[in-house]
Amino acid sequence: MLYIVGLGLGGERGITVRGLDAVRRCARIYMEARTALLTFGVDGDPSSRLTKLENLCGNAVTVAGREIVEGEGGDQILREATGADIAFLVVGHPFGSDEPSCKATYTDLVVQAKELGIVVKVIDSASVLNAVGACGLELHRYGEAITIPFFTETCKRDHFYQTIVNNRWLGLHTLCLLDIYAKEPISESLIRGNKVYEPPRFMTVNTAISQLLEVLEMRGEPEPAYDEDSLCIGLARLGSDDEKIVAGPMRKLVDVDFGPPPHCLVVVGETTQVEKGMLQFYMIRS
């Protein structure tokens, strides 16, 4: 049996009681590495939260990078799951788009497992997609979520802009998931056959807003979907004790220090009275 278990947000205690029951029964526990790096500080930190997670689960946790899940390691996980209970832990919700570029990987794992006749049990927990409700905007009034990728000198993909246009046209809010750059092998090292990893990076609210404003300049549209006065909400470490939520126009939020990751951003659509009531508690003072 293969358990895909959501760890929820804010560290190891975001797992549900049902999830913990299942994990404690498992012979082996894997955890996906990519987003886990941000929450569990797995790399080079022996006193990290990973130890707390292992203590909670009562078993060692093997951190599985994308190359493991997609490659031979994936086969190994599936082989093990044919004869024993195996858990695969995912930060957030197993099918949340907390990290969209990685999501298809788990779905692939589930599809492969089902095709092999392995029973798959998904155990839910919170994800940024519902935890973002903490800012007071109604969850059913969000349109399609977007991911803002890191711009480079040579590559500034702004395909997400049209989604903001669509959402705002419908009066809806847009949740912007921000790029994570973690455990990516450096291209040259791949050629040499000796993988070297780049240091992990995460996108801040500040970078996200800078890039959104850069998109406006690049496009130069007469009636853009937003401008520097548009109301946005920056959210950091959702679900943690030190979560930080600040609302305000882009030109002000761009200078707010949100602290450690993970961050996300909401471009606000039309707001109801109840939403306005909640937002007042998070409005930037100046």
Next chain:
Amino acid sequence: MLYIVGLGLGGERGITVRGLDAVRRCARIYMEARTALLTFGVDGDPSSRLTKLENLCGNAVTVAGREIVEGEGGDQILREATGADIAFLVVGHPFGSDEPSCKATYTDLVVQAKELGIVVKVIDSASVLNAVGACGLELHRYGEAITIPFFTETCKRDHFYQTIVNNRWLGLHTLCLLDIYAKEPISESLIRGNKVYEPPRFMTVNTAISQLLEVLEMRGEPEPAYDEDSLCIGLARLGSDDEKIVAGPMRKLVDVDFGPPPHCLVVVGETTQVEKGMLQFYMIRS
């Protein structure tokens, strides 16, 4: 301090470890009644899951109907929370739209508490909004969610239709939350001042599809947003051990027995290869 704690899905074990820690510290525990009726069988069932929840929390749980939260009971909760740790449990996610008509109530409670200077801590868990990911459609490819209300002889509000139109135009999936009719005082009994409640009802996938098809007849549009051959997914008891997921055209799903509540429905938009791979496991055979 006021803790608003999500119970997640599938009963008491959907609460997170963090949520359980908090609840066990609290002097009093309230639970909202409306959606809880469906999961915890609170009404007239002494051996219900409510007892299991109380055992898990190590304390009595007071079930608070809407009239309590919005009326004097709400004041009582707030008064208690100024001097002690009080928990307010919500099925699903505290800000999830598992039950949209009730959502504003919690938000109001949070706003009132904050205005009184009470520290409010929201503890997330899963909601139908991300648990619906179990069917294999990518969560960030859903548009705005809708709620389908019970049609009556005299009232058939189909305002949700336009949202399906918008979502399908954008190629997005539509999550349909289905109406719950629980613990509503009968109008005449309110006039008499002696409240009598109607028996709780929940909308099945079958009723939802029947009503969606009825909307088509009522509107008679030449190019409707869907028809009886449109691919939908019915989901029942998400997160529970006996969850049931079946995909197929409306005309077939309308006859499938999904069993006890809660139910929800997805009107499928454009699908990716990965999504098609997952859906095959749930397609109705005939």
